[in-house]
Amino acid sequence: MGTWLFKMQTCKVGVTSQKTMKLLPTVGRKATQKVAVADHDGVVTCFGMKKGEAVPVFKSLPGQKISRLELGGALGTPQEKIFVSSGSEVRGYTKKGKQFLTFEANLTESINAMHVSGADLFVCASYIYNHYCDCKDQDYFLSGDKINDVLCLPVETVGRIVPILACQDRVLRVLQGSDLQYDVEVPGPPTVLELLNRDGGKGGEEVLYGTADGKLGLVQITKSGPITSWELDNEKKKGGVLCIDTFDIVGDGVKDILVGRDDGTVEVYGLDSSNEPTLRFENVLSESVTSIQGGCVGKEMYDEVLATTYTGWVSGLTTEPQQMVAGPGDEIKMSRETQGKVAALRAELEQLQVKVLQGREKYQQSSQSSTAVSSVPVFSINDKFTLCQDDASYSLTLEVQTAIDNLLLQSDVPIDLLDVEKNSAVVSFSECDSESNGNFLLATYRCQANTTRLELKVRSIEGQYGTLQAYVTPRLQPKTCQVRQYQIKPLSLHQRTHAIDQERPMNTLRLTGQFSFAEIHSWVVFCLPEVPEKTPAGDSITFYFQNTFLGTQLEATYCKGEANFKSDNISTISILKDVLSKEATKRKINLNTSYEVNEDSVSHTLRMIHPKLEYQLILAKKVQLIDALKELQVHEGNADFLIPEYRSILDESAQLLEEYKKQPAHLERLYGMITDLFIDKFKFKGQNVKTKVSQLLAILNNYELDSLMEFFSEA
Secondary structure, three states: OOOOOOEEEEEEEOOOOOOEEEEEOOOOOOOOOEEEEEEEOOOOEEEEEEEEEEEEEEEEEOOOOOOEEEOOOOOOOOOOEEEEEEEEEEEEEEEOOEEEEEEEEEEEOOOOOEEEEEEEEEEEOOOEEEEEOOEEEEEEOOOOOEEEEEEOHHHHHHOOEEEEEOOOOOOOEEOOEEEEEEEEEOOOOEEEEEEEOOOOOOOOOEHHHEOOOOOOOEEOOOOOOOEEEEEOOOOOOOOOOEEEEOOOOOOOOOOOEEEEOOEEEEEEEEOOOOOOOOEEEEEEEEOOOEEEEEEEEEOOOOEEEEEEEEOOOOEEEOOOOEEEEEEEHHHHEEHHHHHHHHHHHHHHHHHHHHHHHHHHHHHHHHHEEEEEEOOOOOOOOOEEEEOOOOOOOEEEEEEEEEOEEEEEEEEEOOOOEEEEOOOOOOOEEOOHHHHHOOOOEEEEEEEOOOOOOEEEEEEEEOOOOEEEEEEEOOOOOOOEEEEEEEEEEOOOOOOEOOOOOOOOEEEEEEEEEEEEEHHHHHHHHHHHOOOOOOOOOEEEEEEEEEEOOOOOOEEEEEOEEEEEEEOHHHHHHHHHHHHHHHHHHHHHOOOEEEOOHHHHHHHHHHHHHHHHHHHHHHHHHHHHHHHHHHHHHHHOOOOOOOOOHHHHHHOHHHHHHHHHHHOOOHHHHHHHHHHHHHHHHHHHHOOOHHHHHHHHHHHHOOOOOOHHHHHHHOO
């Protein structure tokens, strides 16, 4: 295999959505493929590459934002017809650019996922799935949570239509007509689906999926039920998966798995002898990768991984060897072809610089005239606020179609800002007066030139809820700013899960009153993340949650007039009781509240906190010793006289300091949880023990689990 080189293709389109670029199949002797890509300007662009330059085939007129692009055609023939979804409309184009189809799906919301198979069209909009055959209604399904992607097993192989929906509640829903056949539980919210080898493998039943938290998996969708082939964890904490393709880029006869992530990572996975994925190649782009395809585009005989980024760059990783010629004195010289490309790029750059200067002069002249009207520039922001299970923090990712000048973060609730390695922006903090203006955080990030993507991490405190606001100012004239708001929920560190351990000691909260199913559901949405805003179908619903910080659990079951909450953490029950009572009071609804406290749950929660607290105490002690040990080492000339434990602290000092820096206030956070647990335990008994908190903190300063549990039982 040749050298891999990242190279910018000369084609640049508008801002793109997920899965909006495909390679058209080759026809006849033509060995290179054409690229079809669609953008937010509503334009479908088709181009090929010739001598390193993009040669347009056709370009459609602008219109409404395009959310998906798929290829289709009659079954058994080359899939070379281009289908795009825009709003609630689906349009079809031939490979030459002639529009042959305009189909209005008459949906109340815009289409966000689409799949084409022969005469069958599958579209999804938020919670709704529709199946059309020859543009006539066939099937309909209302999902329990938002649909992120849709796929159908190949009809020519499996002999029947099997649609699969990737839903936000960590489930793949397999349908039969308008009915749910079965659910497939996956380890994260699935964002993308693709057929293995583009045909579903030998039996046509193998489906690849990627999740919002960066996991990959392969599952076989059989008639009787799902068979999980493998799941690949996101150990290196890379971005969420936005796109997948399969193509033999290595040239060993086995198709590789191509993956594009929202942090700009492009990956190639090969399958080993036991069909397990292994990472073969990796490259990081500066923007999120919205589409990925394998094929032959730039030059015959040399395959490429083609990727489209959020702002519309179409980029390629090629297998073509990059020829270098050794000159006199072992100097490396570029080949004539490469020199020609560089010269052409330089000429184009000079032309662009001249255009920019002319544009600036024109703007200055027009802005100074007496009839000048300043227009606010419009820019797109791609943002994501997600809870990370691994470190119980929220990741805030902001991506702008132009360079970011600065970002102001403001919060009316206490939160900690955590270090992010990828973030090169300079942060400065302003003093806050929470009593007079309600601000708990004011932080400004000043970005380096050409920064279009910013990733931040924050950690919230359960029980304290409010709003985090991000003010994004790009490098545009005149200066303009957009505000994004993110809700910090009362039980913000809880994450949806498929099941909980019913053997744990549980505390119970029961609410009854004159509230509707929609009202109690809206209260649960207000309290907990990852709950669909739409009221569930049916008369009742049960959700399961896990606290990502402590590992404690919560079960929420409710219907019209009644709600039951169970948790092994009494503080979770206390927060729910307080918040739900406030929400009911706002709506003037009288709530009858009853609860059962399991005494064993308190010691159970303390045991769950114990390993985390012990680890943080040891880490803090080690960090405190580092400076003193370094002084001793300098004074004595070496560290040989130290005992092995102290020598290991010196050897690992950089890692220890890095870890400690990444988790500010971690120890204080654990102390706070234990204090809340202590207060909440006795609150349910009608006792106020706030005067004893100082005694509790004294015990924590000389921490031992047995003495802490004894204090809890005797207080």
